[in-house]
Amino acid sequence: DFKSKNILITGGAGFIGSHVVRKFVNDYPDAQIYNLDALTYAGNLENLKGIDQKENYTFLKADINNAEEINKLFKKFEFDAVIHLAAESHVDRSISDPLAFAKTNIIGTLNLLEAAKNQWKNKLEGKLFYHISTDEVYGSLGNDGLFTEKTSYDPNSPYSASKASSDHFVRAYGETYNLPYVISNCSNNYGPNQFPEKLIPLFINNVINKKNLPVYGDGNYTRDWLYVIDHAAAIQLIFQKGKLGETYNIGGFNEWKNIDLVKLLCQQMDEKLGREKGESEQLITFVKDRPGHDLRYAIDASKINNELGWKPSVTFEEGLSKTIDWYLENKEWMKNVTSGAYQQYYEKQYK
Numbered sequence: 001d002f003k004s005k006n007i008l009i010t011g012g013a014g015f016i017g018s019h020v021v022r023k024f025v026n027d028y029p030d031a032q033i034y035n036l037d038a039l040t041y042a043g044n045l046e047n048l049k050g051i052d053q054k055e056n057y058t059f060l061k062a063d064i065n066n067a068e069e070i071n072k073l074f075k076k077f078e079f080d081a082v083i084h085l086a087a088e089s090h091v092d093r094s095i096s097d098p099l100a101f102a103k104t105n106i107i108g109t110l111n112l113l114e115a116a117k118n119q120w121k122n123k124l125e126g127k128l129f130y131h132i133s134t135d136e137v138y139g140s141l142g143n144d145g146l147f148t149e150k151t152s153y154d155p156n157s158p159y160s161a162s163k164a165s166s167d168h169f170v171r172a173y174g175e176t177y178n179l180p181y182v183i184s185n186c187s188n189n190y191g192p193n194q195f196p197e198k199l200i201p202l203f204i205n206n207v208i209n210k211k212n213l214p215v216y217g218d219g220n221y222t223r224d225w226l227y228v229i230d231h232a233a234a235i236q237l238i239f240q241k242g243k244l245g246e247t248y249n250i251g252g253f254n255e256w257k258n259i260d261l262v263k264l265l266c267q268q269m270d271e272k273l274g275r276e277k278g279e280s281e282q283l284i285t286f287v288k289d290r291p292g293h294d295l296r297y298a299i300d301a302s303k304i305n306n307e308l309g310w311k312p313s314v315t316f317e318e319g320l321s322k323t324i325d326w327y328l329e330n331k332e333w334m335k336n337v338t339s340g341a342y343q344q345y346y347e348k349q350y351k
Ligand code: NAD
Pocket: 010, 011, 012, 013, 014, 015, 016, 017, 036, 037, 038, 039, 040, 041, 042, 043, 044, 062, 063, 064, 065, 084, 085, 086, 087, 088, 089, 090, 104, 108, 132, 133, 134, 135, 163, 185, 186, 187, 188, 189, 190, 195
């Protein structure tokens, strides 16, 4: 039970990490929650508004690529558990800069594993290294079938290859050094605080500004989508009750073809913005496909459902509607993250 211990969460200024940090700070007043983040373009302390003043919360600006600094922090704060989310997370960026992904996602993870192993060497009992990963490690599915925890790894992008590698290292530390660990692999997340390079916030922002909606290929790519708050709840459950040395798949039981998702988003936004029916759909443009693009991902989340009793709390329609409302209510957040470097990224990506 970690409710009164020192918990390190990496990547807590990012999209998913910020929701996890918020939940843990609120739910575990007797624990100390340390949020370690390098604040790359994807990290944003605004995501932690409201909890950053709480006594059980500490922010540590540090880079997981810096082994020495990471070791020092483990010694100083005596973390009992790690929930590791810090990563380079965007597939398109991994295509143009694969080395950055190998560095942070593989070496950065190894640095944390080493620090935990060294710090915990005399007493592994009551310690936990929880590694957060993606369903993209399983590669691509045809028109049917689902990824289970037993599906073999078959990553296709530099991003998924780097995440697959980090998953293997975590398992290897468990087998080789008895490091207590658990891993979860989740499908695509959406919700508040997501950086607008990812599909849903990108399209919400573009609809607001009446800019084109660039859909890859023919729009038939299929993904499973999960509301980020439901992912954070699953992470908390696995953290508390997951079996050591196990992997859990997390998914929304919610598959959408990209083109159908975009149409639903347009419909909801037309209603919310008081625009004419069908107006936003006219912004859809089909753009050249991403290389190595996986046709379909779909998760079988029955293990976490059966063993830990987890299931998503909202339908996709509800989650998407809440998400759009959040972006409409937080225009300042969007303005701050889309100024400066984002503009150059956007022009290069969708020129
Ligand atoms: P994100 O890009 O929004 O956030 C990543 C965070 O990590 C940022 O705050 C960034 O500053 C930090 N970071 C990056 N490099 C760092 C470094 N070298 N040292 C310290 N901090 C660093 O990512 P996200 O979407 O919130 O994803 C979080 C985790 O969940 C990742 O491991 C990702 O692979 C995994 N995941 C994401 C999804 C998804 O749909 N977004 C789905 C499944 C799994």
